[in-house]
Amino acid sequence: MNWGTVIFAPFLPWPVLWAALAVAVVTVMFAGWRGLSGWGLRGLTALVLLTALANPSLQTEDRQPLSDIVLLVTDRSASQKIGDREAQTSAAVAAVKAKIAALPNTELRQVTVGDAPGDGGTLAMGALSGALAEEPRGRVAGEIVISDGQVHDMAQTPDLPAPLNLLMTGHETDWDRRLTIKDAPAFAIMGEPVTLTLRIEDQGKVPAGLGKSAPLEVSIDGGEPQSYDVPVGEDISVPVTLPHGGMNALQFRVAAQPGELTDRNNAAVVQINGVRDRLRVLLVSGEPHAGERVWRNLLKSDSSVDLVHFTILRPPEKQDGVPVSELSLIAFPTRELFIDKIDQFDLIIFDRYRRRGILPSAYLDNVKNYVENGGAVLVAAGPEFGSADSLWRSPLADILPVTPSSRVLVQGFKPEITKLGQRHPVTEGLAAFGPKPKPGEKGPGWGRWFRQIEMEARGGQTVMSGIDGKPLLVLDRVGKGRVAMLASDQAWLWSRGYEGGGPQLELLRRLAHWMMKEPELEEEALTATAEGQTVTITRRSLSEGHDAVTITGPDGKLVTVPLTETEPGKFTATWTAPDMGLYRLAEGDQKAVIAVGPSAPREFAETIATSDKLAPALAQHRGGAVRLEDGMPDIRQVGEGRVAAGRGWIGITPRHAYVTRDLRVMPLLPAWALLLLAALLAIGAWLREGRR
Structure with missing residues (x-):
């Protein structure tokens, strides 16, 4: 296509030419005022001369028309998979392709938007901005977005050169119910109620007759749920008491209602770290000995531990003639500790305790009941455990996992971790603590102990052994509580660094925290952590044969993930979750709950299709929103x-863009022709004036 225009390339600057033109106009007007008959020809002469100085040329362009471009942004995020929106979207994409192909000189560019990483939602405007940056703005005739209207980056809307239109999926009759957690603490004290604020609300065209209350189920760590009837559309305060220390996964769920869009936002998970207000430990030392301070130093080093320590210095049988009224020793408050306040202790330690009539059998029977109801007792045995005054010859024998032989073995030995102990969290990896073994030495490089009480394990788990493989540390669960038996009173040798010492502090710390049911030391546990959408699964167990874990996704689909034993007693797997939401894990009798991202992702926070978010941008760029349920609209060309x-x-604006293939410039008239014309006009003016 050829296109011609007149251009000027003056020989003098334009200001000079304009000044000359002004002088010519004044001169001609003066000549006309004086009545000179040739003033008209003089004016034409000046005009021709000025035109020659302006150097007019004809510029001819050979133009090639360019096609118009329409940008199509297709929303394929998670909310677009609700109901029949995915089918609506696919049908709309096919229809837009066909209609654009039918328009003359028009092309289509497509961009697909999925779920943004990190629960960013639908970033349609960012995708539109990126697509616009790749195309010449002068060719863009329109932008079409196929979406439910739930766009989460409207602040990134670019300056568009052409109309913007929305083809909206969904239905006008859609409605949905969602559960949101408005306020939840990150930490809470165990045993004390903590209040969470949540809200249940309905969105969209809520059916008439739907109740104003809804059943809410609350469960902790996937346990048996408790049900409450709560109002809809109001903030609700829910008191919850954490059952254990460490991370507690609280799951809230509202039953799905017939006809609602999705139940993906009917559940929420809150992870609260349970902490103990104070750990109360009762330490009863039967007599002063070199290892007594080991326990005291361990427990007093932790500022969160309240230690009540009694050492029996003056047993009843001691006869030294000192009147009781003159003694400065603190009386042992046996009734207060073992009857009235025994349930207030998290752990009771009997350190080389000997039955001397201070604690009657009824009190020790109360200690047994305390363990069966969830308490913990640790017995650190000395030579007295094999005597007639042994705690084993008391009601505590029913809960102790060992039977003593009354023999005290006195010889040097190195404590060893049993095969079972290599899998138990109290002793696994303990060999890495303390001194390293000498070259050629088998086992850990720990120092020796020199006394062990011979006993036979009749239950529990023997995690450490001593002389000739005899039980040294036995752990057991009794009822709801726990019992530990340490068959030596010489752990203090490690703390003194004898022969290099050993991991005394780490061992006793783990032992005390296992007995107080710290979650990270549970020997049978299934845990999971999430970083982004990568889930790390850990299964701890004392047994073999844990090959896979079953995962139930937020959409109800089951996935089996194989486990690999990475350490003795520890099976792990790394798995990438396909979507964000709430996942339930199960392996044997162990269960866990993990939220990948929020339990109700941003895509499901608002599920009702709407044009409200896009309305300002649509109005600014002269476009509109059309519901696809009303039919696919025509695409027309409208003026800019x-x-x-x-x-x-909906309309697009043709841009009539082109590219110039060739450019030619030629003068309108040759310079000699213009000079000849000016001379002729000047002569004509002179002749006319002369005859007059």
Whole structure:
């Protein structure tokens, strides 16, 4: 296509030419005022001369028209998979392709938007901005977005050169119920109620007759749920008491209602770290000995531990003639500790305790009941455990996992971790603590102990052994509580660094925390952590044969993930979750709950299709929103600046873009012709004036 225009390349600057023109105009007007008959020809002469100085040329362009471009942004995020929106989207994409192909000189560019990483939602405007940056703005004739309207980056809307239109999926009758957690603490004290604030609300065209209350189920760590009837559309305060220390996964769920869009936002998970207000430990030392301070130093080093320590210095049988009224020793408050306040202790330690009539059998029977109801007792045995005064010859024998032989073995030995102990969290990896073994030495490089009480394990788990493989540390669960038996009173040798010492502090710390049911030391546990959408699964067990874990996704689909034993007693797997949401894990009798991202992702926070978020951008760029359920609209070409949306149609603006293939410039008249014309006009003016 050829296109011609007149251009000027003056020989003098334009200001000079304009000044000359002004002088010529004044001169001609003066000549006309004086009545000179040739003033008209003189004016034409000046005009021709000035035109020659302006150097007019004809510029001819060989133009090739360029096609118009329409940008199509297709929303394929998670909310677009609700109901029949995915089918609506696919049908709309096919229809837009066909209609654009039918328009003359028009091309289509497509961009697909999925779920943004990190629960960013639908970033349609960012995708549109990126697509616009790749195309010449002068060719863009329109932008079409196929979406439910739930766009989460409207602040990134670019400056568009053409109309913007929305083809909206969903239905006008859609409605949905969602559960949101408005306020939840990150930490809470165990045993004390903590209040969470949540809200249940309905969105969209809520059916008439739907109740104003809803059943809410609350469960902790996937346990048996408790049900409450709560109002809809109001903030609700829910008191919850954490059952254990460490991370507690609280799951809230509202039953799905018939006809609602999705139940993905009917559940929420809150992870609260349970901490103990104070750990109360009762330490009863039967007599002063070198290892007594080991326990005291261990427990007093932790500021969160309240230690009540009694050492029996003056047993009843001691006869030294000192009147009781003159003694400065603190009386042992046996009734207060073992009857009235025994349930207030998290752990009771009997350190080389001997039955001397201070604690009657009824009190020790109360200690047994304390363990069966969830308490913990640790017995650190000395030579007295094999005597007639042994605690084993008391009601505590029913809960102790060993039977003593009354023999005290006195010889040097190194404590060893049993095969079972290598899997138990109290002793696994303990060999890495303390001194390293000498070259050629088998086992850990720990120092020796020199006394062990011979006993036979009749239950529990023997995690450490001593002389000739005899039980040294036995752990057991009794009822709801726990019992530990340490068959030596010489752990203090490690703390003194004898022969290099050993991991005394780490061992006793783990032992005390296992007995107080710290979650990280549970020997049978299934845990999971999430970083982004990568889930790390850990299964701890004392037994073999844990090959896979079953995962139930937020959509109800089951996935089996194989486990690999990475350490003795520890099976792990790394798995990438396909979507964000709440996942339930199960392996044997162990269960766990993990939220990948929020339990109700941003895509499911608001699920009702709407044009409200896009409305300002649509109005600014002369476009509109059309529901696909009303039918696919026509696509028309409209003039620039005109409204580009109406009932049953949307518009694009042709841009008439082109590329110049060739450019030619030639003068309108040769210079000699202009000079000849000016001379003729001047002569004509002179002749006319002369005859007059």
